[in-house]
Amino acid sequence: MTDHYSVDIAIVGAGFGGSFTALILKQMGFRVLVLDRAKYPRFAIGESSTPIADLILRKLASRFNLPALLPLSRYGTWKQNCPELGCGRKRGFAFYEHLPGHHFQQLGQNANQLLVAASSSDSRSDTHWLRADVDFHFMNQLPKFDIPCFDQTEVKV
Structure with missing residues (x-):
């Protein structure tokens, strides 16, 4: 069975930036959905x-x-x-x-x-x-605002 969602904005990327943007847009009245190809929690550089x-x-x-x-x-x-x-x-x-091509000098x-x-x-x-923790924390805020989020989802255009 395939679920269908009617949204105003789909955000690709559930990390800090994507999740924070989705939360703000939802608070502004938009219907938002978040997709990410990774499985959360995931490793990310700090x-x-x-x-x-x-x-x-x-x-x-x-x-x-x-x-x-x-x-x-x-x-x-x-x-x-x-x-x-x-x-x-x-x-x-x-x-x-x-400068590029030069060794650093103080x-x-x-x-x-x-x-x-x-x-x-x-x-x-x-x-x-610790981005793995922070990204997962932001992503876990999404359901509290009724924002659907799908990890392990690839988007092809």
Whole structure:
């Protein structure tokens, strides 16, 4: 038997981006369906948040009434509310400039380095995500909003 769904938007990819987008679209009134060819939970390379990404996550979770996602915007609230989801604390990070075809050289006075401000405390710090846990958590929010999601589903065009 084949199920039929009438939707406004089909999202291909059930990871963090696809699931978060589906949740927002559903809260905006769209009928949404999510498809992914992988089986969840799945391995994915980790991510690390930035102060701006954390701010955007907080604003979107608040604006679209997604309270289960709000704690993921800071290390302290994450560990307090979602201790089962793997994450690490990130107090700051740096960007380094180097040129293609040349070995990296640290220039005097850190001329080729940009240090992004560290968080004021561990509880307010950014996070390193264990993507397998985070993606699965976001995907598991979908049924709570009546969003059909099918993993192990290939889309051919």
